[in-house]
Amino acid sequence: MCRAQGDAVAGRRWWRLPGTLLLLLAYVGYLLLGSAAFWALEGPAERHSAQQLLQDKWELLGNYTCLKGPALERLIQGIIKAYKSGLTLQGNSTSLGRWDFVGSFFFSISAITTIGYGNLSPSTEAATILTRTCALVTGLLLFLLLPPFLFSVIEGWTYEEGFYYSFVTLSTIGFGDYVIGMNPDLTYPSWYKNLVSVWILFGMAWLALVINLCITLLENSSDLCQCGKKKSKELGQELMDCNKNSSPRPDDVENCSSKDTKPEGAN
The missing domain is CATH 1.20.5 (Single alpha-helices involved in coiled-coils or other helix-helix interfaces)
Known part of the structure; x- marks a missing residue:
């Protein structure tokens, strides 16, 4: 049966x-x-936008023949970089405001909650070091090194067992061999499980932030390699151009554009 x-x-x-x-x-x-x-x-739509952008570029180079392709590429890259940093040209001035107190507070919130929209990131070396320090050192103390002491006092575990539980919990492995608040011989404070719940919530967010930081560092290192290759290629192109003629000044570009647009037969 x-x-x-x-x-x-x-x-x-x-x-x-x-x-x-x-x-x-x-x-x-x-x-x-x-x-x-x-x-x-x-x-x-994407292909149409790419074709339109390329057509605008060639029309600009055709109307202003004194402009050179590499110089225009550098100008475009500078504009794109400034726009990504939050700077836009408005007449003869630039718009600021991303890194005022409100913008900095927004960045702190997005970093702590691991949302990381990507439109705001530190560019100075001091700010990047501060971000890494807060994400790694402070988080390491609050979420991995200090909680085992609490578990040693409340649960009676050793520090190694508390650290093991902290790592297994925050990494979402969760073997289940160590669980808080399950010993029938102990009397637990009323605030204990609430505190551990908050620790798990922010600890998992911190761990996701560390993983996101590692991904960002890898992407930045890849961008630096590509930037180095591109600069070496541009340097070689500039050396070849210097043998022919010098780069035009802004006044020369104006004279050239007015000459191109001047009607035939005019003095």
């Missing part, structure tokens, strides 16, 4: 597998359908 029940259970498990596989295929199909929809909707 037990054998028959075991065969029946095994048969039910066998029939569950196609259902799970069917759900997986439906999930993948849903993702592929969404990808195709966004590709069809956004792809043509």
Whole structure:
């Protein structure tokens, strides 16, 4: 009888597998359908914008023949970099305000909550060092090194056991061999589990922040390598251009543009 029940259970498990596989295929199909929809909707608009931008660039170079391609590329890259930093030209002045007190407070909130919108990031070396220090050193003390002392006092664990529980909990591994508030021989304070819940919430956010910081450092190192290659190529191009003629001044560009737009036969 037990054998028959075991065969029946095994048969039910066998029939569950196609259902799970069917759900997986439906999930993948849903993702592929969404990808195709966004590709069809956004792809043509992106290609049209790229073609329009390239056409505007060549029209500018055609109208102002004294401008050179590498010089224009450097100007465009400078404008893009300034725009990403929050600087925009408004007449003869630039707009500021990202790093006032309110903007700095917003950055602190987005960093602590690990939202990290990406539109605001420190650019100075001192600010990046401060961000790393707050994320690594302060978080390491608050979420990994100090909590084991609390667990040693309340739970009676050793420091190593408390550190092991802290790491396993924040990394979401959760083996279950160490769990707080489960010893029937101990009387726990009423605030204990609430405090640990808050610690878990902010500790997991801190760990996600550290992972995001590592990803950002890897991306920055990759950008530096690409920037170095690009600068070496531009330096070689500038050396070749210097052998031909010097770069035009702003006055020369104005004279050149007025000469190009001047009607024929005019003195």
